[in-house]
Structure formats: structure tokens, C-alpha cells
Amino acid sequence: MSTSPRDADDASADGAATHTAAEAHHKERHDAPEGFFEVEAAGLRWLGAATGGVQVVRVLSVGPRHIDLERLRPVAPTPAQADDLGSRLAVTHAAGAPAFGSPPDGWSGPAFIGRQSQRNDPTATWGVFYAEQRVRPFVRRAVQRGHLDAASAAVVERVCDRLAAGELDDGRPPARLHGDLWAGNVVYTDTGPVLIDPAAHGGHGLTDLAMLELFGLPGLSRVRSAYAEASPDFPTDWGRLVHLHQLHPLAVHAASHGPSYGVALLEAARHFA
Numbered sequence: 001m002s003t004s005p006r007d008a009d010d011a012s013a014d015g016a017a018t019h020t021a022a023e024a025h026h027k028e029r030h031d032a033p034e035g036f037f038e039v040e041a042a043g044l045r046w047l048g049a050a051t052g053g054v055q056v057v058r059v060l061s062v063g064p065r066h067i068d069l070e071r072l073r074p075v076a077p078t079p080a081q082a083d084d085l086g087s088r089l090a091v092t093h094a095a096g097a098p099a100f101g102s103p104p105d106g107w108s109g110p111a112f113i114g115r116q117s118q119r120n121d122p123t124a125t126w127g128v129f130y131a132e133q134r135v136r137p138f139v140r141r142a143v144q145r146g147h148l149d150a151a152s153a154a155v156v157e158r159v160c161d162r163l164a165a166g167e168l169d170d171g172r173p174p175a176r177l178h179g180d181l182w183a184g185n186v187v188y189t190d191t192g193p194v195l196i197d198p199a200a201h202g203g204h205g206l207t208d209l210a211m212l213e214l215f216g217l218p219g220l221s222r223v224r225s226a227y228a229e230a231s232p233d234f235p236t237d238w239g240r241l242v243h244l245h246q247l248h249p250l251a252v253h254a255a256s257h258g259p260s261y262g263v264a265l266l267e268a269a270r271h272f273a
Contacts, residue, residue, distance in 0.1 A: 025057075028066040033117070035109035037067040043179070043200030046104035050176055053092030054085060055194045057187075069196070077188040082219025085186065085193040086226025089208065093175035093231075097202025098122060100129035100174045104200050113180050113199040113252055116141075120201045126172070130204070130248065131163035138251035139265075147254050148262035156269040159247065168244060168272065172233065175205035182215040182249075205231070206238075210245030243268040 029036065041062040048056040058070035099122035103111060111120040118137065123129035139156050142148035148156075162168055178185070179199035187194045209227060212220060228234040235241055246268050253261035 023071055024060055024068045025071045026066065026068050030065055032065050033110065033112075034064070036112060037062050037064065039104070039107055039109060039111055040067055040198065042104040042107035043198040044195075046106075046200055047092060047176065047178060047195060047198060049105070050092040050095035052088065053095060053176075054088040055192055056198075057194055057196045072187045072189050072194055072196075074187050075190050077193075077218045079219060079222055081188050081193055082222035083226040085219075086223040086228075087230040088193070089223070090205070090227050090230035093177070093205035093208070095176045097174040097176050099124065100126045100202050100204075101133055102174065102202035111199065111201065114256065116252060116256060118199070122202070125166055125169055126174075126204050127163035127166050127169045130207075131160035134203075134248040135163070135251050136160050138248070138255045141255035142251065142262055142265075145255060147257075147259045148265065152262060152266040155266055155273045156247065156251070158273045159244075159269045162272060170235075172204060174202035175208075177201055177203040177205065178208050179203065181208040181211045183212070183217040184215075186212075186217060188218075204245065206235070206241060207245045207248065210242045211249050213242050214246050214249055240271060243271040 041059045044056045060068040101123040103120040119133045185197045250265040
């Protein structure tokens, strides 16, 4: 979940202890919808509960209009840190979730990716969840906003039909996903890689990896290799599957960022239409 942060040293609105600017990274949004920051905090705590998984930024305080996070000190990534990110991400995913679409433990409110709302309704199969909660809603928004034409949307809908029918399920159990894992949400620090700004939910582990592939990351090839080494069932046809798992972020960006992402969404969908 990405917002426009600012730094501050004021006390939190919910009465939590004051943190200095040197300790805290303060994000504030006066028009935040219900649950906007609280679900971010719940997601961070859920991801952080995965023993041996990737570190997450520590939540200092949270309220309806703000969140205070531990201030991170970024460093230049090293090959060893890229390896660490890949292997630990596999561990985070393996910590699992109750179902596809499950929200973070203890959270039953709304969900978001960036500033867009999305559903987190527990679902028995990945294909139904991915089609109905992650791809179709954003395709419809993209069409409504003039960012995707009807013919292109029809191609994506055909893939969603295959997903919903279970044709593309692979039998993997639900993974514990970050859910918005682009390079900007990975911070390399002197204690290792740290994740920020999640849209956490139960999903397919390859979807996190596909988002990293979509937007790039320093040391990406090492991240991928380390992840694959730590995942005995890593697919041999990843080069094809990556397009399927990029449908969600591409649809999100087609809805919010314009027609260029609609073109990319169509190209990805054609691999499975």
C-alpha cells in the first residue's frame, strides 16, 4: 500500500507513546478511508510472524488517519542480501494462510492496494479468488475509465473464465503474500532486506515474485534463483507463468495509471487466452 509519507515527531492520534523523527517514519492521510492504515499494520504484523521469513518494518503506532513506522536506513544491496531476500521470501510464503483471499490474522475490515480498494474474501481455490477478486474488478474499472477497450477486456475475461473454471490451478496451498511487492516496497538495510507497505493476503506465492519481475529490483536474478532453490515445487515453466501472475498488478495499474498498462495487460493475457 503506497501513500505519500512525511516525517514528523508528533505523538500519535491514538495516544501511543511519542517517537522522535530520528526513530519514526510518519505517514498521514486526512482523507483515509476506514481501515486504510489499520490493515497495513495488520499485514505487517502477519508477515512478520512468519518465523525465518523476510523482515518487515516495525509498527510503532497506528490510527485512522496515520501510521508511524520504524525509520529504516537504506544501504546499497549486495548479492548476499539478494540471496537472503529470495530464500526468506520463500519462507514467508510457506508460513501459509487459511485460504486464498484470507485477510491478515485478526483483520476483518476493508483491504487496499495503493489507494484502490480490493476484496479479501476467503475462497477455496486460487483460480476463483484470482479471477473474481484480483483481476476482474480492476479490468472493469479500467474499462469504465477509458483505459482499456472492450475487445482487450474480452481477452482478459477469457483468461478469467479459465481461472474460475480451475484450469490454471496447480494444487499449491495458500501462501502468505506481501501482495504489493514491487522494488519500492523492499528496503535493503544493514540488517538485511525489509518489507514495507503490504497488501497482505492469502494467495499464490508466485504472484509476489511476478510483481518483482514486472517492475524490476536490484539483484533480481539472484532473488529468483534463491527463491527457486528454497521452493522444491518451483515451476519449470516460470517464464510463461509469470504473465499469468502479472495480470493483477497490470490490471491495477491499468485502472489507475492509464492505457499503457492496458496494452501490457492485454499482452500478458494473450499467453493464456
